[in-house]
Amino acid sequence: MKLAVIGLGLIGGSLAKDLRDRKFTSFITGFDANSNNATEALNLGIVDEIKPLAEAVSNADVILVTIPVNAIDKVLPLVLEHVNPTSVVIDFGSTKESICNTVRKHPNRKQYVAAHPIAGTENSGPSAAINQLFDGKTCIICEKELSSEEAITTAEKLFQTLTMNLIYMDAKEHDIHLAFISHLPHAISFAMVNTVLEAERDFKNLFNIAGSGFASLTRLAKSSPDMWTPIFRQNSENVINAINAYISELELFKQLVKKKDSTLLHQMMERSNEVKKISPPAKK
């Protein structure tokens, strides 16, 4: 199986590593709009060759589109234009509604599978690519009914190779849930870091007294602005709803702190403790 990876960052590079090691593919063509990234991925052995977009696409059996979501909106129609009749295109964007709408009427829509693997780290670029990034994680596939059976079968085989668990969902529904589960946590972390950097601007010991709690809350604020700016833009309505719900909760918490209401504060934190049941242990 010949693979093309469009976008050679953390996700594209990590996919290439595992799919090659596990014999899903024996030859990988890469494309990256940033020629430094392309060269780096080639030097790291992540891809076997670098080709222009159209050529990379037309020579591959499976094309993975692993670029920021605004770029997917632009590039995915071009990819579908150049794709062979038996090839399959899969995108890995963190938003799905806008992307699915963009290609809904495309003549080759059936060859495309809309996917979102719930996996990543705060690092970016080809050198951030790691093995086993996807192992045992969940991948959401949207609008399955608009993909051909063959395309879904190929995509499922790819995700099985990565030992991912599949969930099927409507694109609109996907974006609402992800606003709360992923985009809100990122907004929270970005805003928290800026608050603390501003408030503690003149405090030289900030580095020394920042413990593991601070580190947990600020990890996501190390994420790539290039990736996250278009996610917040594309999912703005749902993200705003999530931030509003969150600010209401925080205001309530603040009122209880102000009133020194031990009983309700305790109850509120007990309710939060419920997360022990649903959240996996934090990863680095």
Place this chain on the structure above:
Amino acid sequence: MKLAVIGLGLIGGSLAKDLRDRKFTSFITGFDANSNNATEALNLGIVDEIKPLAEAVSNADVILVTIPVNAIDKVLPLVLEHVNPTSVVIDFGSTKESICNTVRKHPNRKQYVAAHPIAGTENSGPSAAINQLFDGKTCIICEKELSSEEAITTAEKLFQTLTMNLIYMDAKEHDIHLAFISHLPHAISFAMVNTVLEAERDFKNLFNIAGSGFASLTRLAKSSPDMWTPIFRQNSENVINAINAYISELELFKQLVKKKDSTLLHQMMERSNEVKKISPPAKK
């Protein structure tokens, strides 16, 4: 050196383990208001004996007070009452101003050292105690000038045994910084979990699509309400200031998302990326 540990949870238990292993002490007396905790700590070999408070204190050379901060306010004066003239008392509370004020005029104030080790996990109870919890971390000592030279020397020896780095600070200043660096992150995490649990109440797949980003942001929400209720109460004014500053930042972020202002969103996240320079990698 005979040690007494008042409060046999995560902090008290972890201190006991390392201080025994590293020969700082050869005999440890424990006390816990919760008799189940006391029995568990004894069974786990964390302490050599369990004694009533006054007896535990009067038989020890060094007394560690490792209980929630509201309990420290009540118990520390009693501990100082029963302490031998040559013994040293150290508390490990996460707030310092209220505690320091409580014992400022105590006749035995000189025998007391006000400390706050920046170390912990979200787990609690004697079974959560682990070795090397404090290694290489920072410990803040407040109002050093009110402790005797001998008391400070003993405390410094203890923290050197734990390989901690010491920082000296005014108690009021401590509480202001900790509001931003530690108490705000906890408030943020508690509020976030409650927001998501409420919004996603009927979403069965919540567990499956919650990735490592969600896990990072929610780890602190697993923390003990018994420990955190009094911290928020004691440091309410500083915590409210921190939450207000944070909500302003979040409102600004929301406005940029609303306006889909890519330039300013990108800039805001670039500024957050600065945290790469100051924050250590997240711990599990």
